[in-house]
Amino acid sequence: MKNKFIKYIAVAAVAIGISACSDDDSIRSESVFDTEAPELTDLDQWIRQEYTNPYNIEVIYKWSEFEFAIERYLYPATLENVEPTLKVVKKIWIDSYTEVGGDDFVKISAPRQLALSGGFNSNPEGTITLGFAEGGKKIVLFNVDFIDFTDRNNIQQFLNTIQHEYTHILNQTVPFDEQTFGEITPTDYNPNWYQSTDAAANEKGFVTAYASSAITEDFAEMVATFLRYDNQGWNDFIDNINNVQARRDIRTKEAMMAEYFNSAFNIDIYELQEVVQQHTDEVVN
Incomplete structure (x- = not known):
């Protein structure tokens, strides 16, 4: 009698397991991830047209703790400064190299990501990091909110950063x-x-x-x-x-x-x- 009782329990357990698997399968048929295409703003569409589609460069301007050092006092670039900054970067950096090096030069050697931060990246010793390149794949630019687009020296100082970091990428190539x-x-x-x-x-x-x-x-x-x-x-x-x-x-x-x-x-x-x-x-x- 005891053996039969054990068999009944085993059969019941198998049945429950099959039922549970069936339930899990029905649940897994619906992804836990959001697969909807993101709604693009006018700025996003402009970035795709001017950076992503022609040069395969992803521009990161929205804040993410995975893109910037969380131990630093950093914040996202003010939205109204993003497009003017990118226009200046494209005109002076990308368009210049394209004109001299050919249509494919930047497409081949450009970083795959360009990240923008609004504030300055201050260091403990009192210096300021204006930008840096990561493994030839990404350039991070800081102090976007402090560019004076009417001041030649100010623009040159900002572009000095990306010219410096892009040289590192060329040296790695x-x-x-x-x-x-x-x-x-x-x-x-x-x-x-x-x-x-x-x-x-x-x-x-x-x-x-x-x-x-x-x-x-x-x-x-x-x-x-x-x-x-x-x-x-x-x-x-x-x-x-x-x-x-x-x-x-x-x-x-x-x-x-x-x-x-x-x-x-x-x-x-x-x-x-x-x-x-x-x-x-x-x-x-």
């Missing part, structure tokens, strides 16, 4: 000769670069104090600073450095920079400089 480049000013690289000034760094053969932090940063700062000036402004910048050897060192770095862009990407960086300045004029005026 085709490395430059770090060893030879680093031998130009080998003894003056300093991780505590923020304790110096740009003027003092200039006298040691660096275009900015941050350039002296590492060889890779030196190269990226060379490109970004070079593109910030027109040709006459660049020459004046170097001529105003008192140290003769420092002027020679920057000129040597300039020659290596120009050779790198020519051999790696068939880009004349002097032509690129001219186009960047033309596009900057169009943005400001």
Whole structure:
């Protein structure tokens, strides 16, 4: 009798299990995820037209704790500043490289994501991170809410960030000769670069104090600073450095920079400089 009772329990358990599986299957037939296509705003549609479709760049402007460091005091860009910022970035960065490097240049080498933050990214030592690149796949830009679109210097400072970070991406695509480049000013690289000034760094053969932090940063700062000036402004910048050897060192770095862009990407960086300045004029005026 006991054995039969156990069998009845076993049969009942199997029946319940089958019923439970059947119920689970019916539940799983409906996804727990929202599969509805998101409703696109006018801004979203503009971004798709100007960035996503032609260049496969996703623009992240809505806040997400997964995109920005939560230990920093950061906040999303004010909505009304997003499109003007992206127009400036496209005109001065994307359109300039496209005009000089060809229609496919940015499409091939661009980061897959561009993230915007409204505020400044302040560091404990008192410096401010204006932007950074992540593994060649993403560029993050800060202080979007503080761009003065009528001020050429302000726009150039902001674009200096993306020109710097994009250079890192190009260097990851085709490395430059770090060893030879680093031998130009080998003894003056300093991780505590923020304790110096740009003027003092200039006298040691660096275009900015941050350039002296590492060889890779030196190269990226060379490109970004070079593109910030027109040709006459660049020459004046170097001529105003008192140290003769420092002027020679920057000129040597300039020659290596120009050779790198020519051999790696068939880009004349002097032509690129001219186009960047033309596009900057169009943005400001």
